[in-house]
Amino acid sequence: MLKYDDVAEKIEHYIHQNQLSAGTQLKNIDALIHQYQVSRSTIIKALNKLERKGTIYQTQGSGIFVRQPKKSDYFSFIESHGFTRDLNNMPSTTKILQLDIIKPDSQLCQELQCDPSEDIYFIKRLRYVDNQIHCVEQSYYRKKMIPYINTEIASGSIFTYIKEVFNINIGFSDKYFEVNVLNEELAEYLSLPVNSPALFVNETFYTTAGDIFDFSKICYHFENTQFFLQSNTK
Amino acid sequence: MLKYDDVAEKIEHYIHQNQLSAGTQLKNIDALIHQYQVSRSTIIKALNKLERKGTIYQTQGSGIFVRQPKKSDYFSFIESHGFTRDLNNMPSTTKILQLDIIKPDSQLCQELQCDPSEDIYFIKRLRYVDNQIHCVEQSYYRKKMIPYINTEIASGSIFTYIKEVFNINIGFSDKYFEVNVLNEELAEYLSLPVNSPALFVNETFYTTAGDIFDFSKICYHFENTQFFLQSNTK
DNA sequence: GAGTGGTCTAGACCACAAC
DNA sequence: TTGTGGTCTAGACCACTCC
Numbered sequence: 001m002l003k004y005d006d007v008a009e010k011i012e013h014y015i016h017q018n019q020l021s022a023g024t025q026l027k028n029i030d031a032l033i034h035q036y037q038v039s040r041s042t043i044i045k046a047l048n049k050l051e052r053k054g055t056i057y058q059t060q061g062s063g064i065f066v067r068q069p070k071k072s073d074y075f076s077f078i079e080s081h082g083f084t085r086d087l088n089n090m091p092s093t094t095k096i097l098q099l100d101i102i103k104p105d106s107q108l109c110q111e112l113q114c115d116p117s118e119d120i121y122f123i124k125r126l127r128y129v130d131n132q133i134h135c136v137e138q139s140y141y142r143k144k145m146i147p148y149i150n151t152e153i154a155s156g157s158i159f160t161y162i163k164e165v166f167n168i169n170i171g172f173s174d175k176y177f178e179v180n181v182l183n184e185e186l187a188e189y190l191s192l193p194v195n196s197p198a199l200f201v202n203e204t205f206y207t208t209a210g211d212i213f214d215f216s217k218i219c220y221h222f223e224n225t226q227f228f229l230q231s232n233t234k
Numbered sequence: 235m236l237k238y239d240d241v242a243e244k245i246e247h248y249i250h251q252n253q254l255s256a257g258t259q260l261k262n263i264d265a266l267i268h269q270y271q272v273s274r275s276t277i278i279k280a281l282n283k284l285e286r287k288g289t290i291y292q293t294q295g296s297g298i299f300v301r302q303p304k305k306s307d308y309f310s311f312i313e314s315h316g317f318t319r320d321l322n323n324m325p326s327t328t329k330i331l332q333l334d335i336i337k338p339d340s341q342l343c344q345e346l347q348c349d350p351s352e353d354i355y356f357i358k359r360l361r362y363v364d365n366q367i368h369c370v371e372q373s374y375y376r377k378k379m380i381p382y383i384n385t386e387i388a389s390g391s392i393f394t395y396i397k398e399v400f401n402i403n404i405g406f407s408d409k410y411f412e413v414n415v416l417n418e419e420l421a422e423y424l425s426l427p428v429n430s431p432a433l434f435v436n437e438t439f440y441t442t443a444g445d446i447f448d449f450s451k452i453c454y455h456f457e458n459t460q461f462f463l464q465s466n467t468k
Numbered sequence: 469g470a471g472t473g474g475t476c477t478a479g480a481c482c483a484c485a486a487c
Numbered sequence: 488t489t490g491t492g493g494t495c496t497a498g499a500c501c502a503c504t505c506c
Contacts, residue, residue: 023444039477057406059443060492061484078465172291175463176308179413179433179456197431199413209293210257222413229409231312262472273496294473295503
């Protein structure tokens with residue numbers, strides 16, 4: 001356990017447990033150093049992590065303050081794939097529509113930066129949150145990197161499975177998105193009329209080593225899905 | 235000029251100037267320490283900044299590598315308001331539709347966390363990028379904090395104006411968004427048919443001191459606007 | 469085992485905010 | 488002026504990757 005992660009968790013826990021409201025000032029850095037018995041740099045690293053996460057904000061010369069928490073029922077746009085983790089404790093389920101091994105066409109080769117002869121797992125899933133249709137997801141995993149997936153695995157968190165079984169860690173991702181209307185196929189999956197509006201997201205996932213292992217196309221149900229994103233200038 | 239910002243800029247400049255492609259390995263930390271004559275911590279801080287920005291990725295035990303740059307013609311979703319800065323050097327213009335001083339209704343009071351008696355600047359703008367309609371923006375600024383705005387100022391970057399004239403710095407923002415269809419009014423502004431799909435974003439902007447100074451509702455033209463977002467697990 | 473990034477420390481000094 | 492967060496340093500040691 002890293003010290004700065006430990007301190008960050010404890011500070012966050014303290015905020016939640018005491019239900020501190022937005023704008024409440026926390027102790028100053030020297031006090032936190034004394035309280036958690038770590039160096040100044042470690043405290044600062046913990047605070048910066050919480051600041052990027054949106055839990056607090058820091059003002060030079062003034063202090064450290066609690067930031068407004070996000071409204072519930074909104075999905076964090078950054079963590080929307082790492083799904084099962086942080087979803088306001090709402091129950092989520094998954095229905096597998098398709099699971100095949102395919103050969104990639106030229107466009108998919110480019111997205112996955114792979115060879116046309118490589119085997120690719122193609123998984124089409126319908127995802128529900130709180131018993132409402134949330135999205136249709138079409139994912140392409142390189143079999144070279146993820147040797148085995150079955151329907152049982154695909155019904156849960158594929159990312160957790162990949163991490164635990166193959167020790168593959170997600171490092172970063174590129175997300176491209178746009179708004180458009182639903183075609184017949186997607187409309188039927190989402191139980192919406194054809195030409196309903198929808199958010200379409202194309203996301204490429206890289207391991208910590210910088211290798212692409214997954215390309216996913218997600219289409220969200222516009223009535224059941226609102227998003228949230230916190231930004232920082234720091 | 236902060237040292238780590240200086241180093242980060244120089245490294246980024248080096249990558250762009252030499253047109254290094256994704257996956258290209260950079261020098262190791264010790265070499266960078268020697269090259270830029272700063273401490274290890276400063277180099278690391280510069281690298282972490284570039285990593286969060288999406289310019290590079292670092293792998294423990296392996297090295298520092300160049301990350302894929304975003305496709306052009308996509309808008310960075312995080313910096314979409316601070317508009318004039320980073321827009322692929324595409325020409326952008328603004329048409330003022332309305333500029334009034336109003337009293338906030340109860341909902342706006344809640345969004346701005348202000349008193350019903352406060353004066354609020356209401357600004358409705360149509361924004362063009364590369365001569366195409368990009369979005370309609372309806373912004374509410376607290377006159378208490380931004381005492382004066384006119385149409386000339388609102389035709390440029392209001393954020394730059396606020397920063398330079400009133401020394402108010404944006405610290406962070408909360409962005410809520412969803413997809414829906416256009417009503418008559420917005421459809422006319424965007425020159426699209428009624429019921430066209432659109433992305434609706436509500437964003438609250440805070441100063442570095444944690445005070446709300448702006449609440450904005452933006453509606454994007456779905457055909458002329460695609461977005462981009464880079465994520466990190468770090 | 470050699471090389472590489474990441475953590476952690478103690479302490480000096482700087483920059484900004486509030487009174 | 489005082490208190491606060493932020494920068495920067497030198498150096499020890501840890502953790503991971505790859506040969």
